[in-house]
Amino acid sequence: MNTTTHYPAAPAAQSIEAHTLSVIVDNEPGVLARVIGLFSGRGYNIDSLTVSETEHQKHLSRITIVTRGTPMVIEQIKNQLERLVPIHRVVDMTVAGRSIERELAMVKVAADAQKRPEVQKVADALGARMIDESAGGVIFEITGGSDKIEQFIGQMLPLGLIEVSRTGIVAIARGAEGM
Amino acid sequence: MTTTNKTGAGAPGREMTGAEMVIEALTDQGVQHIFGYPGGAVLPIYDAMFQHPLCKSDKLRHVLVRHEQGAVHAAEGYARSTGKVGCVLVTSGPGATNAVTGLTDALCDSIPIVVITGQVPTHLIGNDAFQECDTVGITRPCTKHNYLVKRIEDLSRVLHEAFHIASSGRPGPVVVDIPKDIQFAKGIYSKPEKQFQHQGYKPRLDGDPNKIKQAVEMMAQAKRPLFYTGGGVINSGPHASALLRELVKTTGFPITSTLMGLGAYQASDPQWLGMLGMHGTWEANWAMHDCDLMICVGARFDDRITGRLDAFAPGSKKIHIDIDPSSINKNVKVDVPIIGDCGRVLEDMLKLWRANKAQPDKHALADWWKQIGKWRARKSLSYKNSNSVIKPQYAIQRLFEATKGRDTYITTEVGQHQMWAAQFYGFEEPNRWMTSGGLGTMGYGLPASVGVQLAHPESLVIDIAGEASVLMTMQEISTAVQYRLPVKIFIINNQYMGMVRQWQELLHGGRYAESYTESLPDFVKLAEAYHAVGIRCEKPGDLDGAIKEMIDVKRPVIFDCVVDQKENCFPMIPSGRAHNEMILGDSGESVDDAITEEGKVMV
Numbered sequence: 001m002n003t004t005t006h007y008p009a010a011p012a013a014q015s016i017e018a019h020t021l022s023v024i025v026d027n028e029p030g031v032l033a034r035v036i037g038l039f040s041g042r043g044y045n046i047d048s049l050t051v052s053e054t055e056h057q058k059h060l061s062r063i064t065i066v067t068r069g070t071p072m073v074i075e076q077i078k079n080q081l082e083r084l085v086p087i088h089r090v091v092d093m094t095v096a097g098r099s100i101e102r103e104l105a106m107v108k109v110a111a112d113a114q115k116r117p118e119v120q121k122v123a124d125a126l127g128a129r130m131i132d133e134s135a136g137g138v139i140f141e142i143t144g145g146s147d148k149i150e151q152f153i154g155q156m157l158p159l160g161l162i163e164v165s166r167t168g169i170v171a172i173a174r175g176a177e178g179m
Numbered sequence: 180m181t182t183t184n185k186t187g188a189g190a191p192g193r194e195m196t197g198a199e200m201v202i203e204a205l206t207d208q209g210v211q212h213i214f215g216y217p218g219g220a221v222l223p224i225y226d227a228m229f230q231h232p233l234c235k236s237d238k239l240r241h242v243l244v245r246h247e248q249g250a251v252h253a254a255e256g257y258a259r260s261t262g263k264v265g266c267v268l269v270t271s272g273p274g275a276t277n278a279v280t281g282l283t284d285a286l287c288d289s290i291p292i293v294v295i296t297g298q299v300p301t302h303l304i305g306n307d308a309f310q311e312c313d314t315v316g317i318t319r320p321c322t323k324h325n326y327l328v329k330r331i332e333d334l335s336r337v338l339h340e341a342f343h344i345a346s347s348g349r350p351g352p353v354v355v356d357i358p359k360d361i362q363f364a365k366g367i368y369s370k371p372e373k374q375f376q377h378q379g380y381k382p383r384l385d386g387d388p389n390k391i392k393q394a395v396e397m398m399a400q401a402k403r404p405l406f407y408t409g410g411g412v413i414n415s416g417p418h419a420s421a422l423l424r425e426l427v428k429t430t431g432f433p434i435t436s437t438l439m440g441l442g443a444y445q446a447s448d449p450q451w452l453g454m455l456g457m458h459g460t461w462e463a464n465w466a467m468h469d470c471d472l473m474i475c476v477g478a479r480f481d482d483r484i485t486g487r488l489d490a491f492a493p494g495s496k497k498i499h500i501d502i503d504p505s506s507i508n509k510n511v512k513v514d515v516p517i518i519g520d521c522g523r524v525l526e527d528m529l530k531l532w533r534a535n536k537a538q539p540d541k542h543a544l545a546d547w548w549k550q551i552g553k554w555r556a557r558k559s560l561s562y563k564n565s566n567s568v569i570k571p572q573y574a575i576q577r578l579f580e581a582t583k584g585r586d587t588y589i590t591t592e593v594g595q596h597q598m599w600a601a602q603f604y605g606f607e608e609p610n611r612w613m614t615s616g617g618l619g620t621m622g623y624g625l626p627a628s629v630g631v632q633l634a635h636p637e638s639l640v641i642d643i644a645g646e647a648s649v650l651m652t653m654q655e656i657s658t659a660v661q662y663r664l665p666v667k668i669f670i671i672n673n674q675y676m677g678m679v680r681q682w683q684e685l686l687h688g689g690r691y692a693e694s695y696t697e698s699l700p701d702f703v704k705l706a707e708a709y710h711a712v713g714i715r716c717e718k719p720g721d722l723d724g725a726i727k728e729m730i731d732v733k734r735p736v737i738f739d740c741v742v743d744q745k746e747n748c749f750p751m752i753p754s755g756r757a758h759n760e761m762i763l764g765d766s767g768e769s770v771d772d773a774i775t776e777e778g779k780v781m782v
């Protein structure tokens with residue numbers, strides 16, 4: 001029996017890759033809705049999304065999106081983003097290579113005086129910095145690649161993790177050139 | 180948005196209201212007709228129109244439609260038949276939501292239109308005010324771009340930008356939402372910039388010379404080449420069609436086209452294979468399947484074309500010329516992508532072909548044409564005619580014969596009649612064929628014909644319609660009557676939603692759920708009620724006379740052509756099959772056998 005339809009079948013299992021895209025946009029009302037609407041409307045994934053104005057005079061924002069898909073889908077995502085009028089440039093940091101990715105997390109841990117040294121030891125080992133200390137808990141700030149943050153959170157879990165707030169990934173290319 | 184804001188003439192702008200700016204900007208953009216419908220949130224613009232010298236002198240004419248969807252389709256027909264931007268004015272809330280189908284249609288088919296919507300005053304936005312809706316939110320996914328203008332200082336720039344974006348690159352619909360207080364506010368009007376500059380929006384027009392070189396070399400070596408062209412050639416303008424014709428003639432290659440590209444190449448030419456795809460000809464689809472070089476010009480590998488992707492033109496190399504990078508490698512991976520305007524790229528290809536003194540592989544090409552001749556001999560569009568009942572294909576053939584050599588424009592609704600029109604009406608020129616391809620919007624054809632007729636008052640404009648589709652926007656015949664637009668609504672009346680009936684026959688065991696219309700209006704009386712002319716024809720023998728009568732009447736006509744109710748549209752690539760597995764009308768293969776269980780899922 002024929003197992004296909006006139007509509008193209010879903011592509012045969014291709015490797016799914018995670019890519020980080022840096023996007024320069026006009027910081028105008030609705031621009032984020034356009035980007036997010038594009039992803040939801042076309043069924044693309046968003047693993048992480050960060051946005052902030054980076055050039056105030058020019059009203060330009062930089063969006064960093066981590067997404068997943070087959071190489072063909074990733075290429076589509078880039079091309080579809082470039083169709084949006086307020087978007088100036090899209091660079092696939094993963095393809096361009098040589099880029100640095102960082103994330104910041106604030107991690108709240110319930111650590112009484114007894115547990116605190118142990119907590120502090122783990123934090124020191126991963127370079128997390130204590131930024132608040134109150135009666136029942138402490139807050140750490142940690143910056144690094146997502147793996148490192150995952151690792152820190154994983155280690156804090158049994159020690160009394162209360163909550164986590166993460167920025168999502170930002171990325172920048174090495175070398176002297178700008179986007 | 181960062182644009183330079185020089186006034187074109189260098190003169191300081193004049194002060195005026197936002198509403199007046201709309202009229203100034205439209206005329207500065209060359210708009211002569213605007214399709215619209217008034218309401219509270221656009222009253223200042225209508226008031227300005229009532230008084231403005233540009234409107235009093237008929238430089239800008241407003242056409243009052245009967246439904247906002249009709250306004251947008253009329254603007255689409257206007258745009259597609261002229262190459263200009265179509266323009267629409269509607270009110271907030273229901274006016275804007277009624278326009279959404281037309282906007283989506285224009286986005287799918289890359290039609291340049293600018294739709295101006297009224298909005299509640301800025302201080303009420305977000306308050307659930309009367310007739311408020313989130314127009315930019317609703318229309319974001321169905322426009323190329325849209326704007327909400329919250330400052331009078333931005334209005335003239337945004338209006339000019341809207342026209343530029345709608346018409347450049349890959350064309351599409353643009354919405355400008357203008358709150359009522361902005362229409363009243365006064366500001367300085369600036370003329371369009373001579374040179375539009377925008378950081379983020381720079382469509383690429385010239386193809387990469389290296390890629391073009393590679394393409395031309397591949398063409399000279401091809402043994403079984405085929406041009407597969409589409410709506411992009413029409414978008415690029417008549418110039419691109421002329422270049423395409425030259426390149427096809429110079430190379431001697433066969434050519435087929437999508438539904439959207441009909442007319443770019445003349446249908447009467449021997450190198451023309453007819454339309455390809457789901458309802459394409461035997462020779463076009465077999466040539467696609469067997470070609471060794473596919474030269475795709477302004478077409479987007481739509482699923483009606485490719486069928487099964489794993490069996491799509493398996494032995495071919497592919498060149499793809501498209502202005503929109505997102506059309507390339509979307510469905511089908513190609514070997515030589517060329518991003519650019521197809522007019523410019525075709526010109527470069529032609530130049531290079533000549534400079535290289537390139538010669539096609541004549542021997543191989545002769546064999547290829549011999550093979551194509553065999554496929555052609557299959558006469559895949561043939562049907563069994565009848566003396567007693569009008570066959571729909573026959574009706575369109577007679578219509579074509581009666582209008583041949585005349586200055587004719589054809590629009591369609593959606594369904595079997597649309598496919599038969601594509602198969603049996605031969606188009607010799609671009610911009611003569613207006614149809615809803617991507618969205619497949621029933622109700623497109625009648626209002627589109629109104630827009631076409633307005634742009635071409637002396638021409639013959641015919642909507643080849645289905646009785647079900649045409650009832651969706653029938654009220655626009657009233658617009659045609661009001662503006663003395665002698666459109667001909669040629670209804671292929673099979674009493675069924677024929678395309679749905681065909682699928683039910685093929686896929687659902689002949690269970691015709693809700694596809695038969697029990698109670699149709701008397702179309703002749705309906706025409707008369709609208710002060711149009713009604714004609715009915717039921718016998719093949721009467722057809723030519725009735726068509727002549729329709730053409731001779733210089734008023735809008737509704738022509739009720741009563742046809743065979745059970746006719747199916749063939750050839751057809753059924754679900755679960757590839758290009759070389761078409762079924763034909765006279766093939767004797769039962770359609771039940773042709774479609775697999777899994778195939779039934781598809782439509």
Ligand SMILES: Cc1cc2nc3c(=O)[nH]c(=O)nc-3n(C[C@H](O)[C@H](O)[C@H](O)COP(=O)(O)OP(=O)(O)OC[C@H]3O[C@@H](n4cnc5c(N)ncnc54)[C@H](O)[C@@H]3O)c2cc1C
Nearest residue numbers: 409410411437438439456457458477479502521616617619
């Ligand atoms: C009932 C029904 C049945 C249908 N059956 C068929 C069928 O059998 N066969 C068929 O062909 N279609 C059929 N269609 C239509 C089909 O759905 C698509 O609309 C159509 O195939 C798309 O045509 P296209 O590829 O030419 O693309 P279009 O939608 O016309 O897109 C044009 C392409 O050209 C590009 N472009 C635009 N401007 C330029 C420029 N200046 N330079 C270069 N590139 C440019 C665009 O980026 C885009 O990729 C059917 C529709 C309906 C409703």
Ligand SMILES: Cc1ncc(C[n+]2csc(CCOP(=O)(O)OP(=O)(O)O)c2C)c(N)n1
Nearest residue numbers: 594595596621645646647648675676677678
């Ligand atoms: C607005 C809209 N609703 C539903 C459909 C689905 N549809 C496609 S063709 C068709 C039947 C059209 O019937 P008719 O206009 O009589 O044309 P015929 O196929 O009989 O020639 C329908 C319902 C559509 N394309 N558009």
Ligand SMILES: [Mg+2]
Nearest residue numbers: 645646675677
């Ligand atoms: Mg019908």
